[in-house]
Amino acid sequence: xxxxxxxxxxxxxxxxxxxxxxxxxxxxxxxxxxxxxxxxxxxxxxxxxxxxxxxxxxxxxxxxxxxxxxxxxxxxxxxxxxxxxxxxxxxxxxxxxxxxxxxxxxxxxxxxxxxxxxxxxxxxxxxxxxxxxxxxxxxxxxxxxxxxxxxxxxxxxxxxxxxxxxxxxxxxxxxxxxxxxxxxxxxxxxxxxxxxxxxxxxxxxxxxxxxxxxxxxxxxxxxxxxxxxxxxxxxxxxxxxxxxxxxxxxxxxxxxxxxxxxxxxxxxxxxxxxxxxxxxxxxxxxxxxxxxxxxxxxxxxxxxxxxxxxxxxxxxxxxxxxxxxxxxxxxxxxxxxxxxxxxxxxxxxxxxxxxxxxxxxxxxxxx
Numbered sequence: 001x002x003x004x005x006x007x008x009x010x011x012x013x014x015x016x017x018x019x020x021x022x023x024x025x026x027x028x029x030x031x032x033x034x035x036x037x038x039x040x041x042x043x044x045x046x047x048x049x050x051x052x053x054x055x056x057x058x059x060x061x062x063x064x065x066x067x068x069x070x071x072x073x074x075x076x077x078x079x080x081x082x083x084x085x086x087x088x089x090x091x092x093x094x095x096x097x098x099x100x101x102x103x104x105x106x107x108x109x110x111x112x113x114x115x116x117x118x119x120x121x122x123x124x125x126x127x128x129x130x131x132x133x134x135x136x137x138x139x140x141x142x143x144x145x146x147x148x149x150x151x152x153x154x155x156x157x158x159x160x161x162x163x164x165x166x167x168x169x170x171x172x173x174x175x176x177x178x179x180x181x182x183x184x185x186x187x188x189x190x191x192x193x194x195x196x197x198x199x200x201x202x203x204x205x206x207x208x209x210x211x212x213x214x215x216x217x218x219x220x221x222x223x224x225x226x227x228x229x230x231x232x233x234x235x236x237x238x239x240x241x242x243x244x245x246x247x248x249x250x251x252x253x254x255x256x257x258x259x260x261x262x263x264x265x266x267x268x269x270x271x272x273x274x275x276x277x278x279x280x281x282x283x284x285x286x287x288x289x290x291x292x293x294x295x296x297x298x299x300x301x302x303x304x305x306x307x308x309x310x311x312x313x314x315x316x317x318x319x320x321x322x323x324x325x326x327x328x329x330x331x332x333x334x335x336x337x338x339x340x341x342x343x344x345x346x347x348x349x350x351x352x353x354x355x356x357x358x359x360x361x362x363x364x365x366x367x
Contacts, residue, residue: 001028001362004089004112006080006099013119016277017095018047020166023355025050031089035076037063056080066098066122073102080106088112091362093140097125100132113137113365120276121149130154137365140358142277143298161361164301166354167282169346172259174288174338179257179264184213184246185328188265188289190258190280191272193219193230193249198271198294203234204317205269206243209324213246217261222251262287266334267327273314275299282349285309285341290334292323302349308341 003024007017014034021030025048032047036055045053056079059072084106092114094103100116107114116136118129133139133155141147142165150160187206189199199216206214216234225231231249238244253261262268268284271294275281278298281291285302291309293299303309310323327334347353 001359001366002088002090003028003030003362004084004092005030005032006092006094006103007032007034013095016165018051018053019168019351020355020358021051022048023351024358028359033080033083035059035069035072036061054083066096066125069098073098074105077102077105081108081110084110084112091115091366093117093358093362094132094136095119097122097129097132100136101128104132104135113362115140115361115365117142118146118150121146121153126153133159138361140361143301145297145300146276161357161364163354163357163361164349165277165279165282165298166351167279167286167345167349169286169350171256172262172283172286172345174263174342176263176287177260179261181264182213184211186265186267187212187214187324187328188262188268188284189214189216189218189270190253190262190268190283191218191270193228193234195230195233196273198269198273198314199234200237201271201315201317201320202269203237203243203247204241205321205324206238206246207241208318208321209328211246212324212328213248214243215248215250215261215265217250217253217258219249219251225249225251258283259287262289265289267292267324269320269324270294270299271312271314271320272296278302281309282345286345286349288338288342290327290337291341292320292327302344304340304344307337308344309337 024030030051032053035058039061043055047053056076058075092103094100094116103114114136115138117140130153139155139160141160141162147160147162151157189202191197193199220228238247262284267290269292270280275297281293284291293303294314295311305311312320
């Protein structure tokens, strides 16, 4: 199968697109089309066996927001229409609403089915997303929660296929290096430092957890933490609650270092108010580390409460503390959740499994 992927996405989304494309490339021919957003690299690059990345030279060679890229979408569409007229793909997978607009325009008259992933429903572009969702041969949701949001948006239920966001089970696994740690029991938060992402909830929970440390990985580069508003707020909160000596802010951590940091924790706590992908919880599960996660979004699919992790409503520090206390002082429970989580991550969320499910969606769209 000749698969065309239109990637108009941010860095994290681009990483996932490349990961699943590499898996698809084992048995199919995949071309990823993306507007050039930096001055480096060749126009066409073979990024893996069966996978080619083609940069489209339109607009400034820098990252643009979705709204800022709109003036260039017609040019991108014209380029792809010409390209696909010469080398017709079997199926197109568009990412985000900007990618969808380009894909629909470029595929006009070619008879190529278009599948669509939004990643996040954008309240300011709901009419466009509704039209694209109805026009696409299939809309791919990452979770049951996202499927419900698409149905509320007006996308026909029969047009929606749920294919979860995957996790790199080769990098994130139980065996491997472990980051240095002390004798205190360790909780870990990975992600942004804004209030909606849950780090503040865990700092508040720390009040009721005795001799337990909290390591927070995320936000700006380490050298920029002192000048970062969200980091200053977290530190002020920790001081106010008298737990500052047990809270460590690492700043942005290199991606390669995240697995060993996760393996150093007794539990990973991921309690954002929204969990579009739930990727932090999935990575921790794949590492065999028990997870306490907010009962929202993709977490509701990936975590079976009490079996592969523990669920808690967001913004509930007292309840989060109670669950953490139960988990930290019950090694049998930690081991059971760790093994069950790792097994679920491998069997349900590996890139291999995700790519197989995507191929089934593509084949159905072609049929």
